[in-house]
Amino acid sequence: MSSTAPRPILLPADRLTAAIAQISARIGAQYVITDASDMEGYLVEQRGLFRGATPAVVRPGSTEEVAFVVKTCAEAGIPIVPQGGNTGLVGGQVPFGALLLSLGRLNKVRALDATDLTLTAEAGCTLHQIQQAADAADCLFPLSIASEGTCQIGGNLATNAGGTAVLRYGNTRDLTLGLEVVLADGRVWNGLSRLRKDNTGYDLKNLFVGSEGTLGIITAAVLRLFPKPRRRATALVGVTDVHQVLALFRRLRAVAGDTLTGFEFLPDFGMETVLKHMSGAVRALQGQHAFYALAELTSTRADDDLAAMVEGVLAEAFEAGEVEDAVIAASEGQSQALWKLREDLSEAQKFEGGSIKHDVSVPVSRVAEFVEQATAACEAHMPGLRVCAFGHIGDGNVHFNLSQPVGMDKTAYLDTWEDFNRIVHDIVVSYAGSISAEHGIGFLKREELVHYKDPVALDVMASIKAALDPAGLLNPGKMLVAKGE
Amino acid sequence: MSSTAPRPILLPADRLTAAIAQISARIGAQYVITDASDMEGYLVEQRGLFRGATPAVVRPGSTEEVAFVVKTCAEAGIPIVPQGGNTGLVGGQVPFGALLLSLGRLNKVRALDATDLTLTAEAGCTLHQIQQAADAADCLFPLSIASEGTCQIGGNLATNAGGTAVLRYGNTRDLTLGLEVVLADGRVWNGLSRLRKDNTGYDLKNLFVGSEGTLGIITAAVLRLFPKPRRRATALVGVTDVHQVLALFRRLRAVAGDTLTGFEFLPDFGMETVLKHMSGAVRALQGQHAFYALAELTSTRADDDLAAMVEGVLAEAFEAGEVEDAVIAASEGQSQALWKLREDLSEAQKFEGGSIKHDVSVPVSRVAEFVEQATAACEAHMPGLRVCAFGHIGDGNVHFNLSQPVGMDKTAYLDTWEDFNRIVHDIVVSYAGSISAEHGIGFLKREELVHYKDPVALDVMASIKAALDPAGLLNPGKMLVAKGE
Numbered sequence: 001m002s003s004t005a006p007r008p009i010l011l012p013a014d015r016l017t018a019a020i021a022q023i024s025a026r027i028g029a030q031y032v033i034t035d036a037s038d039m040e041g042y043l044v045e046q047r048g049l050f051r052g053a054t055p056a057v058v059r060p061g062s063t064e065e066v067a068f069v070v071k072t073c074a075e076a077g078i079p080i081v082p083q084g085g086n087t088g089l090v091g092g093q094v095p096f097g098a099l100l101l102s103l104g105r106l107n108k109v110r111a112l113d114a115t116d117l118t119l120t121a122e123a124g125c126t127l128h129q130i131q132q133a134a135d136a137a138d139c140l141f142p143l144s145i146a147s148e149g150t151c152q153i154g155g156n157l158a159t160n161a162g163g164t165a166v167l168r169y170g171n172t173r174d175l176t177l178g179l180e181v182v183l184a185d186g187r188v189w190n191g192l193s194r195l196r197k198d199n200t201g202y203d204l205k206n207l208f209v210g211s212e213g214t215l216g217i218i219t220a221a222v223l224r225l226f227p228k229p230r231r232r233a234t235a236l237v238g239v240t241d242v243h244q245v246l247a248l249f250r251r252l253r254a255v256a257g258d259t260l261t262g263f264e265f266l267p268d269f270g271m272e273t274v275l276k277h278m279s280g281a282v283r284a285l286q287g288q289h290a291f292y293a294l295a296e297l298t299s300t301r302a303d304d305d306l307a308a309m310v311e312g313v314l315a316e317a318f319e320a321g322e323v324e325d326a327v328i329a330a331s332e333g334q335s336q337a338l339w340k341l342r343e344d345l346s347e348a349q350k351f352e353g354g355s356i357k358h359d360v361s362v363p364v365s366r367v368a369e370f371v372e373q374a375t376a377a378c379e380a381h382m383p384g385l386r387v388c389a390f391g392h393i394g395d396g397n398v399h400f401n402l403s404q405p406v407g408m409d410k411t412a413y414l415d416t417w418e419d420f421n422r423i424v425h426d427i428v429v430s431y432a433g434s435i436s437a438e439h440g441i442g443f444l445k446r447e448e449l450v451h452y453k454d455p456v457a458l459d460v461m462a463s464i465k466a467a468l469d470p471a472g473l474l475n476p477g478k479m480l481v482a483k484g485e
Numbered sequence: 486m487s488s489t490a491p492r493p494i495l496l497p498a499d500r501l502t503a504a505i506a507q508i509s510a511r512i513g514a515q516y517v518i519t520d521a522s523d524m525e526g527y528l529v530e531q532r533g534l535f536r537g538a539t540p541a542v543v544r545p546g547s548t549e550e551v552a553f554v555v556k557t558c559a560e561a562g563i564p565i566v567p568q569g570g571n572t573g574l575v576g577g578q579v580p581f582g583a584l585l586l587s588l589g590r591l592n593k594v595r596a597l598d599a600t601d602l603t604l605t606a607e608a609g610c611t612l613h614q615i616q617q618a619a620d621a622a623d624c625l626f627p628l629s630i631a632s633e634g635t636c637q638i639g640g641n642l643a644t645n646a647g648g649t650a651v652l653r654y655g656n657t658r659d660l661t662l663g664l665e666v667v668l669a670d671g672r673v674w675n676g677l678s679r680l681r682k683d684n685t686g687y688d689l690k691n692l693f694v695g696s697e698g699t700l701g702i703i704t705a706a707v708l709r710l711f712p713k714p715r716r717r718a719t720a721l722v723g724v725t726d727v728h729q730v731l732a733l734f735r736r737l738r739a740v741a742g743d744t745l746t747g748f749e750f751l752p753d754f755g756m757e758t759v760l761k762h763m764s765g766a767v768r769a770l771q772g773q774h775a776f777y778a779l780a781e782l783t784s785t786r787a788d789d790d791l792a793a794m795v796e797g798v799l800a801e802a803f804e805a806g807e808v809e810d811a812v813i814a815a816s817e818g819q820s821q822a823l824w825k826l827r828e829d830l831s832e833a834q835k836f837e838g839g840s841i842k843h844d845v846s847v848p849v850s851r852v853a854e855f856v857e858q859a860t861a862a863c864e865a866h867m868p869g870l871r872v873c874a875f876g877h878i879g880d881g882n883v884h885f886n887l888s889q890p891v892g893m894d895k896t897a898y899l900d901t902w903e904d905f906n907r908i909v910h911d912i913v914v915s916y917a918g919s920i921s922a923e924h925g926i927g928f929l930k931r932e933e934l935v936h937y938k939d940p941v942a943l944d945v946m947a948s949i950k951a952a953l954d955p956a957g958l959l960n961p962g963k964m965l966v967a968k969g970e
Contacts, residue, residue, distance in 0.1 A: 113850050116848045116850045117849075118848070160684050162684075167681075188941070189942055190939060190941070195846050195847070195918065196651065196846065196849065196880040196881055197647050197656065197877070197880050197881065197922040197923050198846060198919035198921075199645050199647075199695060199919070199921050199924065199925045199926070200919055200921050200926060200930075200934055201695075201934065201943075202692060202695065202696055202700070202945075203691045203695055207688060207692060210684060210687065211687055211688075215687070229742075246600070255785060255786060256785065256786075257714075257743075257784065258785070300739065300740060301740060301741075361682045362680070363598070363603070363679040363680065364601045364602075365598050365600035396680060397681070397682045432678070432680075434682065434685055435685060436683075437680075437683060438684055440684045441684070449685055453686060454674065454676070456668070456672050456674045456675070457674055457676065458686075460674065460689055460953065463953060464692075464952055464953075466952065467949055467952035468949075479686065
């Protein structure tokens with residue numbers, strides 16, 4: 001694994017002490033944490049890839065207090081790392097000596113309008129909290145990811161989180177109408193627009209979404225809601241190869257259109273791993289199949305017979321020899337049981353030893369070719385390796401994970417991470433794909449970004465960073481490698 | 486009308502002559518137009534609000550040639566105005582002494598993939614050309630605006646064009662996956678991504694979309710296509726006030742969900758104006774109604790009974806006393822006839838004398854209140870004025886147009902444009918709305934932008950402009966007012 005030895009940030013002790021005292025006086029001493037054991041939960045990265053260090057965790061309780069913290073730090077030259085639920089997978093939320101600014105106390109849903117279909121939330125609201133608030137108003141907030149109970153919307157926005165409903169509803173970016181952002185100098189940009197159409201200047205919103213806290217600190221957002229679906233159909237389909245997963249996707253999408261809200265896939269190895277290790281996981285199809293597709297359809301029309309539509313499409317697919325076996329959930333409970341097989345996969349992989357992970361995307365039309373080529377290349381590099389390529393095939397997003405050969409030493413296996421990065425990412429780029437489809441760059445992938453990203457794009461990014469954060473104090477060393485670093 | 490007397494740009498004659506000679510040698514003398522009558526079509530703005538001036542119209546034929554023109558001009562300090570189909574409504578495409586760079590020769594559809602649902606088009610393709618290419622591949626490109634036969638996709642991208650299908654499909658921004666852009670120094674950023682998910686850095690795409698040629702010149706784009714709808718239903722409904730238009734929208738959206746692709750409205754005055762002046766316009770409902778709603782539903786499912794769904798919703802609305810009369814088109818011809826009543830409205834207004842226009846938006850939930858308050862304020866300011874508030878009520882986008890009192894002198898009426906701007910825009914802003922929902926800022930509204938836009942946002946915009954176009958040579962004087970100007 002690359003990038004595990006960040007250069008620590010050294011801060012002038014006197015200015016630091018003075019700034020922390022000022023912050024403490026303003027936001028309350030109880031919200032400035034310096035005790036090592038109390039800071040622990042903010043510094044430990046969940047996969048154990050990084051261990052952070054910070055002089056203090058500060059927990060402002062309002063946008064004005066965030067602005068005060070940022071302004072105070074800007075004046076003292078102190079770098080800041082913003083943090084939400086600390087669930088990021090690329091180390092973007094980990095401080096290496098910078099002050100840690102936790103947004104968790106900004107946790108109010110400020111407004112919800114069921115006609116506008118908008119919800120205004122503060123950065124520290126958990127994703128689950130927002131989903132629940134939408135549901136209580138008979139609306140849907142469609143963003144859904146594995147960490148939704150813990151992750152915070154501010155982090156989802158900063159990383160442009162994806163998930164299983166992107167096919168129909170888009171990424172976090174597409175679900176956002178407006179933002180409130182504290183800029184690098186402590187000024188607040190109030191861009192909390194509830195408008196569907198507004199062509200009055202540059203699109204600042206999308207610049208901050210996905211910028212991983214390097215351009216400004218998002219304190220609140222106006223999110224898009226949708227009419228709540230009244231009907232749902234879930235189907236699990238077994239096929240003989242990954243090309244047939246794609247063929248089924250095309251066939252289903254042409255008929256189902258907008259009602260097709262999710263289309264996932266997993267391989268035989270993934271399915272058997274879940275069935276072997278996860279309690280409550282139940283085999284849904286007779287026998288084993290090389291690949292499985294999981295299709296989710298929803299409709300706002302209570303009388304919409306989605307199951308009949310899926311049945312019709314599957315019947316055609318059977319006739320064309322594209323499908324081996326299939327089941328359509330006959331109840332909400334059965335839908336959940338089918339989804340469990342897919343959702344438990346990340347967890348289940350842990351029982352099979354070391355896993356080298358890639359979060360990549362390619363054009364949808366090429367995803368089957370990509371999986372085959374990358375699988376062959378990795379298996380050739382290390383015989384006995386077990387490829388677990390799964391994910392959101394409808395978006396071209398593959399979690400191309402590699403479980404270690406049985407019996408191999410885990411540490412020795414994980415030491416080969418960079419070799420596999422090069423093999424997989426070279427193939428991804430040859431397909432005009434992305435080396436980070438949904439997890440972002442953070443600290444983990446910033447050297448990969450320099451290696452693969454168009455130099456012109458990197459230059460433009462650096463110009464924008466210099467324009468909005470000239471002192472380089474916002475989440476330093478993340479996403480971009482600073483000049484001279 | 487404000488902003489009709491731009492400060493002309495004076496260029497050093499020797500450098501200009503040399504640069505034009507260089508460009509001519511590279512792209513071909515026949516593509517450098519300096520003859521006054523040949524330049525006429527590029528300099529006349531269609532509503533007659535501006536008359537442009539330029540030393541030359543240059544028509545490069547490839548991205549490389551555009552890059553050469555921009556690099557040559559950058560080195561000589563010559564400002565450039567990019568132009569597509571010259572259909573913009575705010576003067577963004579009009580040069581006031583700068584070189585005019587016409588993108589019209591970059592008019593190829595480079596690629597189309599029906600699995601990826603992507604189409605790669607050069608900037609000079611007309612919107613109609615792209616719609617046709619998508620249709621030929623059994624796909625839908627949903628962007629639809631009145632000028633689609635003439636406007637070019639480069640201009641649609643530069644202005645983030647809206648139109649009648651935004652309710653379901655979003656603005657041009659939402660229909661774009663990737664861009665190719667010539668930067669201010671002549672470098673080319675190849676961001677022609679076909680990916681649905683890519684979190685590798687700042688969102689440069691959305692920064693260029695809607696920047697009106699002030700940050701870079703878009704030469705090509707990857708656009709999103711959709712499965713082609715197989716069924717369509719169109720309904721025209723007469724109601725007693727604008728609040729009922731909104732009530733019907735809510736009621737229909739809750740059931741129809743994604744199948745509701747358009748929801749427009751127009752007032753009695755608008756309907757009667759169309760019926761009086763436009764050939765082929767046929768009254769579709771008995772009698773007159775204070776407002777009309779036009780709902781469009783589409784589905785990818787060939788057996789989807791959309792008309793029955795609309796009928797069911799309308800029956801409930803009748804029962805609730807929200808609807809006076811309604812008709813559902815029974816054929817494609819009838820659908821077109823209903824849409825004609827809405828689409829002909831812009832043209833029909835010309836027969837009623839001077840029209841002072843506002844392209845505004847407010848949160849959807851407040852659009853009825855807004856229309857009532859702004860109507861009352863304008864009528865109080867000038868008795869006899871005829872308000873024609875129509876547009877895309879499902880997006881909160883109102884074309885708040887004001888036809889002159891009968892018999893008033895047209896010029897005298899149009900001289901009051903700024904008074905009405907202030908009245909209408911003050912109310913818009915009090916509703917947290919936008920003074921330019923879909924037409925952009927250009928030259929026409931840049932002073933209004935300074936008047937109404939958050940100063941922090943304007944500052945950030947100026948920083949970005951300075952970072953990406955430090956010499957200020959790209960579409961100078963548009964959108965932003967330069968310091969010292």
